[in-house]
Amino acid sequence: MPDVPTLAQVAAEAGVSPATASRVLTGSVRVSTSTRRQVHDAISRLGYVRHRAPRGGTGRRCDLTVAVVVCEPSQRLFTEPFYARMITTAEEVLTAHGIPLTVMTASSATSTIATPQLVAGGVDGILLIGARERHPLVVTLAASGIPVRSAGRLPDGVDMPYVDMDNHDGGRQAAEHLLLGGRRAIAAIAGPPGLPASRDRLDGFTRTLSLAGMPAVPVAYGDFTHSSGVHAAQWLLRRMPHLDAIFAASDVMAAAAVQTLRRAGRRVPDDVAVIGFDDAPIARRTSPTLTTVRQPVEEFAATATRLLLRSMASPDPVRDNPTLPTELVVRESA
Template sequence: MTDPPTLAEVAAAAGVSPATASRVLTGSVRVTTSTRRQVHDAMSRLGYVRRRAPRGSAGRRADHVIAAVVCEHSPRLFNEPYYARLLSACEEVLATHGIPLVLMTATPATASITGPPLMAGAVDGVLLIGPRARHPLPVTLAASGIPVRCVGRPPDGVELPYVDMDNRDGGRQAAEHLLLGNRKAITTIAGPPTLPAARDRLEGFRQALRDAGVMETPVAYGDFTHASGAHAMQWLMQRAPRLDAVFAASDVMAAGAMQTLRRAGRTVPGDVAVIGYDDAPVARHVTPALTTVRQPVEELATLAARLLLTALRDGGAPATDPVLPTELVVRESG
């Protein structure tokens, strides 16, 4: 029987030092993207899988533990209602199986801290939430052999099983609703362009407008916070003074946009129609109540947790990457 490849052999095949190969495995940010891909290509060619401590060995707990790794800074994790809904639903599924959920954050800057315990076998599976382009951890996890389920589509070029919303169709529904409302000067506040969900919402929105013959759509970018929505709305009013509609990629940003419009003396929806995204609690609490694209957050989380449990139980590659439908909820704002 052929011995499994070692990390030193992977390093030699990739043309890097063993120390560099090790840094790639632990998600260190001190490794260039090209070097990271060289190492992972070598791992794939050689069939290298990071070996973990066997269950029941000294110092190793006997029960399953799942980590929810949120690829955001802690302030957003604790201030954004989306994460509370998502994590609560995940925890509920795992609790019925007696499995604890450990919460971790991992920005690109902290991936070198988060990565090593995951690679060393501290957990049995990972729910990876919201990874963005050029984040080192998804690439590392993809080659690790650890069961992973991405909540949201992973960055382009990273092969990980996922569950996602149909964000592109959500953007389409928002655009078509504004067009049906006879809005002529339509603008949008998009989310971070490195986040696949934000890109999909923007592209679905733009494509629906292009299909209707609207080729120019002013776009401002925010980071899903109230302040960024308010600032983006101010920028859009300067860029397109006659705007009569705005689609914001989150309800929180839409609420910020409405505040800016109100301060500028613009009425909603009389002067400007506003559509948000999420159907978060804020959508019902703002005045006027917010028309929005509802995404089934709890269903997404429940399905992701169940599919990860199936992978833990059965092993092997997942059969599907489900994409859940979104739904336009029409209220008073547009």
Template sequence: MSRLGYVRRRAPRGAGRRRAEQTIAAVVCESGPRLFSDPYYARLLVACEEALTAKGLPLMLMTATPATASLTAPRLVAGAVDGVLLIGARARHPLTVTLAASGIPVRCVGRPPDDVTLPFVDADNADGGRQVAEHLLLSGRRSIAVIAGPPTLPAARDRLEGFRRTLFDAGITSVPVAYGDFTRSSGAHAAQWLLQRVPNLDAIFVASDLMAAGAIHTLIRAGRKVPDDVAVIGFGDAPIAKSMSPTLTTVRQPVEEMATLAIKLLLAALTEENGPPADSVLPTELVVRESG
């Protein structure tokens, strides 16, 4: 029972309940400070709330790190909510195992870990990485490095894999990789690490716009011009991408569309018996600005 994450569940709260009485919980697999400092979560949660408000439903917001999952899980699966929107599930996160075994309607925003079967809505992160690689190759860049996101996060792995695979197919088999945690400071530190090991680099693909902002700051302090000396491309198309100097070339992910679709499919799962839900992957788009 412990290994499978079993928690006793009462009768489904939504059984026989009218739509207006239902409650949806958005559970972010991050700590509070990360939740409130990353613009991705703000965009996503605002869109979720708007989609639910249009249906006359409230949104309950919770966070669940691996350390606090044991506090969150019993409330979710014991009948306190009718459905769960799980955001940013990572490998070895105990809550994903518990929810997968619980039978409660769940929709993940972001692909869940490979060892957990839960329906999801995601952006095509791998294809976003491919678009960045092709753009850099067409721009004549050859000494290319990556600042990747946390390796336990499926979206971060997909971005890195799509990028590296495209470079490999073009004959670039060695791509230095530094890792960050999607914060601006981690991007700055990762760029410093890369400059020490690849002093002649001419391009960096950064797995988030916040990290890209930190990387550009490091490059400028080191005397490197962006994009003349080093091209920098981010991921996300966060508001900061347009206000930076230089403005940031980045991959636009359809955050609001992902949120709206996830809510729609989760609400449908509460009322319809139409077999296992299909996963949904929305396209990404490279937005070319000044940085690369």
């Protein structure tokens, strides 16, 4: 059996002292960004995993604590229904096991504040939501030895168990529906390119159109907010005045596109068909009601939470990474 890498070896590989490597793992703010990157690169190359001492107490489940960590600014937590649905379902699963839930946000800007509590033994398991590329917390948690389950596929190069939606197939379904409806001047409003779910939705959509002979699809990028959907739709209208369909990577951005099209004198769906993604409550309140790709949010959260609990109860890693199906829901907008 090969030797297990030590923290001292990580430090030597990174060209820093063991004390500096330790500060990186605990999220200390007294480490430069370049040094932090050197240590994380060394961790990845060596396959180092931090081993935590068991917490005191009886080991009963009432002594355990789970944290939901949302990799977004706190205002997003309170304005987007997706997060409320995820957290509510996770709490229901944990409550049935007598385990309390802590909710934290950790954007790239605030991760150094959240990291020390998470990796220093403050929690026994972490449900991670919205992990993106180059997020400093993600690599630290992957090497921490703490049971972690990501809700959503991880960025390339990060080894962490996850549960995912079939976002690629959701994009495919949206594209096929527009093609079957005779739409040919089609554009997309994508989510943040650093988020794997966003990339998968766009890739499934554009690949399907490309196979149908439409290789050049104009794409505007948003961040799932209403304002970004407005700006993206305005940009697409300037770029492609005669467009006849828009696929948006979230229902909030799709609703914003409908509003923008109406203000521009374009009728939905007569002039422009619009498809969203999520099947959030706003999809049924928008006029016309949104055709959208439904993702089973509650099942998603429950599955991720239960697999996290299995990891917390087992000395062996639980490496099952299920992908849940998505489904096109046809309403009035397309």
